[in-house]
Amino acid sequence: MKRFISLLTLLLSLQQVFAQTAPASSIANVEQDLKKLNVLGSVLYVAAHPDDENTRLLAYLAQERHYRTGYLSLTRGDGGQNLIGTEQAELLGAIRTQELLAARRTDGAEQFFSRANDFGFSKGPDETLKIWDREKVLSDVVWVIRNFRPDVMICRFPTTGEGGHGHHTSSAILAQEAFTAAADPKRFPEQLKYVQPWQVKRLLWNTFNFGSVNTTDPSQLKLDVGGYNPYLGKSYGEIAAESRSNHKTQGFGSARQRGQAFEYFKTILGDAPQTDLMDGINTGWKRVPGGNEIEANLSVISKTFDAANPQHSVAPLVKLLGMVEKVSDVYWRNQKATQLKNLIAECAGLWFESYCNAPAYAKGDNVDVSTQMIVRSDAPVTLTSVSYKGDADKADGHENLAPNILKTVNQNIKATELTQPYWLKYPHGMAMYNTGYLDSIGNEAQKTLPQNIPPAMQAVFTIAGKPITYNVPIQYKYVDPARGEIYQPIIVAPVVTANIVSKDYIFNTTQPQSVQVKLKAFTKASGSISLKPVNGWKVSPQSIAFSDKNKGDEWTAVFTVSPADGPITSILEAVVNANGEKSSLGFEQIHYEHIPTITLFPPAQAKLVNIDLKTAGKKIGYIAGAGDLVPDALQQIGYEVHQLTENEIVNDDLSKYDAIVTGVRAYNVNQRLAFEQPRLMEYVKNGGNLVVQYNNNVGVLVNPGPYPFSVVNQRVTDENAAVTFAEPSSPLLNYPNKITSKDFDGWIQERGLYFATNIDAKYSAPLLMNDPGEAPNKGSLITTDYGKGRFVYTSLAFFRELPAGVPGAYRLFINLLSNPKK
Structure with a gap:
């Protein structure tokens, strides 16, 4: 049970873990977050690709109804086309992952994925589910349901094919199967070490009117989601357009919409709602034991909140946190405790961040990390400790924070894991990513998440007499002369990476070709670079030594490759032996201004192709x-x-x-x-x-x-x-x-x-x-x-x-x- 609770706590706190710095502290955010504290309901939207989600509905559910709202996209959109660059396949999927995260930051929902790979257009679910590992994808959907515990699930597409794409129809089929399987302890029992079965109240289909296909009907439940949010200063149609416009690789820049807009819903499984999505579901504090007292206290806090002096609400919120932490329902206890901690920081004017002074490090290097904090009010806040992974032996702190005085804590940690996107760490086929997540609890928690759980400092503050812990992600921060202050994910790389210059080497004669390998050192390094022998092909020299390379050095090694006899295709792999460790990984970065820089370490490989090829013209x-x-x-x-x-x-x-x-x-x-x-x-x-x-x-x-x-x-x-x-x-x-x-x-x-x-x-x-x-x-x-x-x-x-x-x-x-x- 302890392992289950620790994993659930981690999953429920990930929204803050992925935050750039401390929670935003505008009065509008505080007012919105006070309203969200009073709502205990959740909705999970399910479809197949980035861009399938209904961003207007997600924004309405998250920002107007204040439900915990998630979007499960079965794929990362790897098989589509790219309107803004040349990236394809998993590189495109990595970009679209970040575009979806940018969309969720806009509309307020959360993002999840399965292991399914978008292998391209499919004409029907039979083909899709034959290519995908149906049982594994279903297990991922069940895992998300059991973790997220939605009261209501909503599909974008039906099982009857009106969505066109076979992936679309398959997402609805799997959602229906998962609706039942998630509640059945006999289905995927290995998950029950970490999560519990969960029965969703109802599964709805968000019907649509796309072009010539109109699946809406006046008899269906309908909601007006075109309202205006005065705290955000935008309508949900405006928020939706801004969210959808993050899908730049697909050219989905959207016009802002204003005014009345209806969404329609058809019941697929469970009780049919009559007037509202949440009919028959208690979404207030009365759904948990002890909730009446919490609701009463929260009502007083909301009524007495002073927008000119939000710090006056800190002590009552801290008292409320103590009450929430005694709630027996583990899910809502952790969910609302996380929201309360963020709200306390907002009202106290407590800001914090952790950053390093270099963009990249080699695995095993020491990393200097600065954690900064400031209290921009007279709220009583003491820094109790700052540590990496909660290591009490290496914690600094124990100091009262004076109002509006910036405090910096400098520490040194060790870079232990490559920052390769977790779903690209292992080789994969056309149908499924191999996340390899069953080898540790950390990876188990990570599966279905949009990205790696970033390294984080743990900052403990004593606020109004109560210790409160915040996870502060470590990032690289710098100032760009044109764009100002920029945050990027920290990079932990192999000691030396090797990029074979061309992805393919096409031979159509017996003439040898030069193969260039570009190397990059991420720390001081000496060693050698070689190309693995390939049957029938001749490679010279066997290896090329290098020595005394400094961090940031780049250089090129040149090999000569002679073709094998006859038509043949082979894989060429570069092997780096640096500082006593072997590695066969390259280094690739994807830069676009609308998303964080993406860093990957692809296999240091190229394809050798000897074919009968004649050319004409030049x-x-x-x-x-x-x-x-x-x-x-x-x-x-x-x-x-x-x-x-x-x-x-x-x-x-x-x-x-x-x-x-x-x-x-x-x-x-x-x-x-x-x-x-x-x-x-x-x-x-x-x-x-x-x-x-x-x-x-x-x-x-x-x-x-x-x-x-x-x-x-x-x-x-x-x-x-x-x-x-x-x-x-x-x-x-x-x-x-x-x-x-x-x-x-x-x-x-x-x-x-x-x-x-x-x-x-x-x-x-x-x-x-x-x-x-x-x-x-x-x-x-x-x-x-x-x-x-x-x-x-x-x-x-x-x-x-x-x-x-x-x-x-x-x-x-x-x-x-x-x-x-x-």
Whole structure:
């Protein structure tokens, strides 16, 4: 039982652990938090992806009704597209995780995930639940329910398919199964060491009216969530827009909405509500033993609260905390005690933070940490102790804090664990992340959380005679000349990291290639770098030594790799031996201003691919779209790739380019292409070769081809779907590489997306493909001669396949770039 209580205490206090500094202390926050203290209700919203959540409803539930409100997204959105950069797969998932956290900081809800990986678009739940480990994802949903203990669960989507995406429907199916399983002690009994079974009162479906699909009905329960919150100075439609606009990788900037707005609900399981989501549920203090006295005291505190002197409420709040800490209901005791502690700090004007003086450290290094605090009132506050992980032997403190005098406590701690996102620590497949969380209680507590539990100092203050403990996350703080004071997560890295410069090395001759490895020291280091032997491949030298490298030093080691005989794909891995420890991890950072810097330590690996590859032409002009890595892939195999500007498109001689390629979704995101299009058509007419990669069907600025065709939301999601050569003699399938069915082996995530339809007869379509049970689709690749040149439009997912080193994708894409001389 002690272990169960300690874990629950940790989980319930995580909202504060993730706080940047002390709780915000504006009078509006205090007034809101006083209202939240009086509400003992919780709602969990469940869907599949970042952006699926109803931010207006979440804001209303959290800020108007004051329920503890959570959003469980089964995935981190890893399989989508990125409108602001080139990150894909788990890197995109890491960004979208932080975008969701930014959204939750805006609307006031909390965020959770399962281990499910977003493997891309799925046409139905049968495919989704076959690819995911259904039982493991269900166990994660049950784990969240048993921890969060929602009174009400709400699904964004139904089980009947109106949500379209197979992940959407699967989220509703799993929510229904978890509704029952969470209350059953025979289901996932291993969890009962830490949590208890929980029966949710009801499961509702938040029906919707999206485009042509309207699932709302006047007979359904409806709530007006369009109200205005005077404490926040915003309506819930305004808050929702600000929350949703954090989804920048998806281009979901939203207009603020004001005025009446209804949400509709259909009962799926449990008692059907008649007038309100919480019908039949006691959401006041009377739901717990001893709650009447707490409610009476809280009522007095609220009525006597003096906005000009909030410190006058500190002593009554401290007395109330003592009463709450005696509540027998562990869940609400810990939840409300955490809220009360924050409220006491707000009213006392108690501010604190912990920071280090460098952004990064090596594992095992000593870290100098400064913990600062100030009391901006005359409330009686004494610093009792400051320590790391509650280590009493290394605690400093025992000092009265004078009003408005900044106090700093300097300490030294040891960096013990890499700050790799926990779900990326272990290798994983396309379906599920391997969180490895059963090896310790710390990891057990961490699973389903949005990010790592950060290292924190433990500050104990005696306030109005009572010791109160706060966990203060340790961060790196610095001043940017343009942006001012910036907080970033602390980085704990291997002693030396190794990044192989290219993700793929494509060999199409017997000639060796140079492989560069960029190394970075995070502390003073000596040692060596080597590449693991790979069967059939020759690597020299065996290792390269380094010595006396200082923290922050970066240098490059160069190896020569000669290819194995015949077509083969192998994995090359770099191994660093530094200061007596081995590591095979790289160093990668993702920087965007709207989220904290993300630091990862990916495997120090690259793919070696020896294929029969012929090329024609040399110079490629590239027009950027929403962001992809195709230019890097083309440069890797020897093409000269130049990123074209509008001035060059309009005024330069484009005939010097053997092909011009548009990046993915270029005609969706680059408004200037509508004006540049005549020049591109002139380039084709005069003998050029224009290759247009996929665009979606929303907001195509101009038809990219010389003859009409349309783009629709049709896909082939099965990466192993059979491909038929409808026109075997097409140059696209023969020059300079003879394309066969083997060239479609080993594709990842999907064949293609947003296929062409309503195709003019002047186009030829050399390929046919389809998902199981569907008719053959000819829209993945179309081409036509126009004047002396050639136009190609392709919906094939080259933007995924080329960075992944798929041999056949390289051979086919080179054919698209290579127009035979007539």
